[in-house]
Amino acid sequence: xxxxxxxxxxxxxxxxxxxxxxxxxxxxxxxxxxxxxxxxxxxxxxxxxxxxxxxxxxxxxxxxxxxxxxxxxxxxxxxxxxxxxxxxxxxxxxxxxxxxxxxxxxxxxxxxxxxxxxxxxxxxxxxxxxxxxxxxxxxxxxxxxxxxxxxxxxxxxxxxxxxxxxxxxxxxxxxxxxxxxxxxxxxxxxxxxxxxxxxxxxxxxxxxxxxxxxxxxxxxxxxxxxxxxxxxxxxxxxxxxxxxxxxxxxxxxxxxxxxxxxxxxxx
Amino acid sequence: xxxxxxxxxxxxxxxxxxxxxxxxxxxxxxxxxxxxxxxxxxxxxxxxxxxxxxxxxxxxxxxxxxxxxxxxxxxxxxxxxxxxxxxxxxxxxxxxxxxxxxxxxxxxxxxxxxxxxxxxxxxxxxxxxxxxxxxxxxxxxxxxxxxxxxxxxxxxxxxxxxxxxxxxxxxxxxxxxxxxxxxxxxxxxxxxxxxxxxxxxxxxxxxxxxxxxxxxxxxxxxxxxxxxxxxxxxxxxxxxxxxxxxxxxxxxxxxxxxxxxxxxxxxxxxxxxxxxxxxxxxxxxxxxxxxxxxxxxxxxxxxxxxxxxxxxxxxxxxxxxxxxxxxxxxxxxxxxxxxxxxxxxxxxxxxxxxxxxxxxxxxxxxxxxxxxxxxxxxxxxx
Numbered sequence: 300x301x302x303x304x305x306x307x308x309x310x311x312x313x314x315x316x317x318x319x320x321x322x323x324x325x326x327x328x329x330x331x332x333x334x335x336x337x338x339x340x341x342x343x344x345x346x347x348x349x350x351x352x353x354x355x356x357x358x359x360x361x362x363x364x365x366x367x368x369x370x371x372x373x374x375x376x377x378x379x380x381x382x383x384x385x386x387x388x389x390x391x392x393x394x395x396x397x398x399x400x401x402x403x404x405x406x407x408x409x410x411x412x413x414x415x416x417x418x419x420x421x422x423x424x425x426x427x428x429x430x431x432x433x434x435x436x437x438x439x440x441x442x443x444x445x446x447x448x449x450x451x452x453x454x455x456x457x458x459x460x461x462x463x464x465x466x467x468x469x470x471x472x473x474x475x476x477x478x479x480x481x482x483x484x485x486x487x488x489x490x491x492x493x494x495x496x497x498x499x500x501x502x503x504x505x506x507x508x509x510x511x512x513x514x515x516x517x518x519x520x521x522x523x524x525x526x527x528x529x530x531x532x533x534x535x536x537x538x539x540x541x542x543x544x545x546x547x548x549x550x551x552x553x554x555x556x557x558x559x560x561x562x563x564x565x566x
Numbered sequence: 567x568x569x570x571x572x573x574x575x576x577x578x579x580x581x582x583x584x585x586x587x588x589x590x591x592x593x594x595x596x597x598x599x600x601x602x603x604x605x606x607x608x609x610x611x612x613x614x615x616x617x618x619x620x621x622x623x624x625x626x627x628x629x630x631x632x633x634x635x636x637x638x639x640x641x642x643x644x645x646x647x648x649x650x651x652x653x654x655x656x657x658x659x660x661x662x663x664x665x666x667x668x669x670x671x672x673x674x675x676x677x678x679x680x681x682x683x684x685x686x687x688x689x690x691x692x693x694x695x696x697x698x699x700x701x702x703x704x705x706x707x708x709x710x711x712x713x714x715x716x717x718x719x720x721x722x723x724x725x726x727x728x729x730x731x732x733x734x735x736x737x738x739x740x741x742x743x744x745x746x747x748x749x750x751x752x753x754x755x756x757x758x759x760x761x762x763x764x765x766x767x768x769x770x771x772x773x774x775x776x777x778x779x780x781x782x783x784x785x786x787x788x789x790x791x792x793x794x795x796x797x798x799x800x801x802x803x804x805x806x807x808x809x810x811x812x813x814x815x816x817x818x819x820x821x822x823x824x825x826x827x828x829x830x831x832x833x834x835x836x837x838x839x840x841x842x843x844x845x846x847x848x849x850x851x852x853x854x855x856x857x858x859x860x861x862x863x864x865x866x867x868x869x870x871x872x873x874x875x876x877x878x879x880x881x882x883x884x885x886x887x888x889x890x891x892x893x894x895x896x897x898x899x900x901x902x903x904x905x906x907x908x909x910x911x912x913x914x915x916x917x918x919x920x921x922x923x924x925x926x927x928x929x930x931x932x933x934x935x936x937x938x939x940x941x942x943x944x945x946x947x948x
Contacts, residue, residue, distance in 0.1 A: 356794045361787040364796040372626035376633025405622035562612035
């Protein structure tokens, strides 16, 4: 199937700013699904609120645009009702980890089979550039005019500690790696998390003097390195990309099926 | 004893009603005094292949049932005061996206943590206006276990018929009290299944294009029609729109599909209302004391009557106005500071004849409590 067959052209043009990294994620996601050959009817995409959340409506899957932070709650209901469906949950960094932080760690703990994509641009874009829990210390934002004094989360460490059984990180610059990681995450049986570092030139880039979209993409190339690379050993401040966690644990819906069997047998 | 007779709590009667109606999915979070509903369903649902999940919080529980409903399941959650507050945003989502679901609120005293193990009826107006924005909603209640069962079945039927959340507003006394429940035979009470689209595969399906009767046939997530669902104002495709006509028409549709059916939705019971000089209006556990008082006074030849409301919202204005027309005194008995009393005053022709008999200390209101107020109103002293 061609890439355009996955898109609802009726709803274009999209709302994202020129240079936004979210379009690259959309592109990478379509290519991952296309390579996997998953049928469109088998995919449910559940998003929250924010720039990232709009990704769902543009795709020709079963799509649900829900409440800020709550996408994983809705997705859990869908998945547990219909375990045969593939559930993909694209979220922003504020969406997934500020207002939705509780749902994020508990979905990971349950190991329910779905793929959470955290499109991390370190800012609340939809509302005009306020600092997020991923902005980090010393960042300028519309609500941090003297720089942010909040420390940030490490999404990968958080997801791993919470029990996610597949955890990976890539960036909007590394599109090939993104496609591969998303494929593996979608195939993974259990709760998978893919952090995609994404650029927001309009709010984050402009205010923090990181240049235009191209400059921000190049910057992401510069500050990241593959897991366990020689560069990481020499420059510990580099952010690693790749698969951090890949393990097997009982998947929630399958585990619940054993409960149903026991309940029916009266044990 | 027949095997369809049970001696149960009201919360269990609600569980029986939900299962009779075809409940398949429940998500919840522990909270007093509704927890028994979750406990019972964690055992009952898997036996019939249904799903129970205890979520991380009240918000996620509400979200999970909405998601499950979209895949074609009959769904419910249960909570009490603080949990009901937390569910309000997602309840509004279900209204906007027109997703059938049933929300049980076994009321306790509030505000805040309040008095968790005692009875109040303070959430009547929250059930109406708890979620933000203009909207309409359906709220049922009941005073005894047979009615808890019947109104729970009705809640599912109405939710599925009109694609809307329905709130079951019970209270701690009804929830925890034990009494007899006769389980109806299968088929005895009609069960409604949601309207599903007949649009064939490959033909455009408009998920949010109402039929002439205002109903919208659904397509389950996972079936061959793929569409978008959103909490934003949306067009017939389910796609976000800020077109003024689209916004106006959708809000009108959401209001009209419920408010235009106020009289059909108005469920009630009446006892000696025809010639009642003192008409009591009550609901929930309070209606038990009100009825007892009416029986007591009738035995003494006094013309007391009771209108027991089973539908609280949309408020049955016409019904209340008609029943109150010939009464000398209308006394609203409830365990709050006058939430239904306020609606009654707006409904009747002579609001100055409407009085409140209440109790708000967490102690169950007795027939005597109500009678004291009636005596005062009639100038007889306490």
